Amino acid sequence: MIRSVIKTTLPILFGFLPLGIAFGILFQELGYPWYFATLMGICVYAGAAQFMAVGMLGAGVGLFEIAISTFFLNSRHLFYGLALLNSFGAWGLRKFYLIFGLTDETYALMTTITVPKEFNRERYYFLITLFSQSYWVLGCSIGALASSSLDFNTEGMDFAATALFTVLLIEQWLKVRKPLPFVVAFGSSCITLILFFQHMLLAAIVLSITTIIVLRFIKSKKND
Numbered sequence: 001m002i003r004s005v006i007k008t009t010l011p012i013l014f015g016f017l018p019l020g021i022a023f024g025i026l027f028q029e030l031g032y033p034w035y036f037a038t039l040m041g042i043c044v045y046a047g048a049a050q051f052m053a054v055g056m057l058g059a060g061v062g063l064f065e066i067a068i069s070t071f072f073l074n075s076r077h078l079f080y081g082l083a084l085l086n087s088f089g090a091w092g093l094r095k096f097y098l099i100f101g102l103t104d105e106t107y108a109l110m111t112t113i114t115v116p117k118e119f120n121r122e123r124y125y126f127l128i129t130l131f132s133q134s135y136w137v138l139g140c141s142i143g144a145l146a147s148s149s150l151d152f153n154t155e156g157m158d159f160a161a162t163a164l165f166t167v168l169l170i171e172q173w174l175k176v177r178k179p180l181p182f183v184v185a186f187g188s189s190c191i192t193l194i195l196f197f198q199h200m201l202l203a204a205i206v207l208s209i210t211t212i213i214v215l216r217f218i219k220s221k222k223n224d
Contacts, residue, residue: 188204
């Protein structure tokens, strides 16, 4: 089974390892001990959110704002979890770990692969999740250790977070193909950048969500 899981998760390995290394290197620029990057990969395990946290911690943003921003950034996982809730079954504590370890990549695997008949589905999904997080934690640790042990020039690496969010934006556009959410997000960002510079991200998220809810409400009233 382990050999099969490794083969299945190889695409995740090739994606998580270099991104984790980049995160570990950037995280060390904040001056924390190297193992904090490892702990963050274990306890937080959210690639985009961890990159976002590096920038926010570096800018002196409070933990409450970071937590709220992380929640909204990863809110799409709520829908992933609902889609797989019945598939996970009554699997006890393993079910909680599967929910915690659910990422875009593991969701894509679990909804597309066919578990071999000779393997237990519960254990197979558990190993997919465990191996995927292990790849990420390994990358974070390697990056942090390399940065703390070597004289490493990180100039330009902070663009990794920008590039990651740009890729996520493009992927969302390819899936949604509706300009309204993107126009609202862009407009909200411009407004909050002017009015709430210090708390721009949180304000932009709240304003975007509020605007979309109001527009949906107005549309539903017109249809009635």
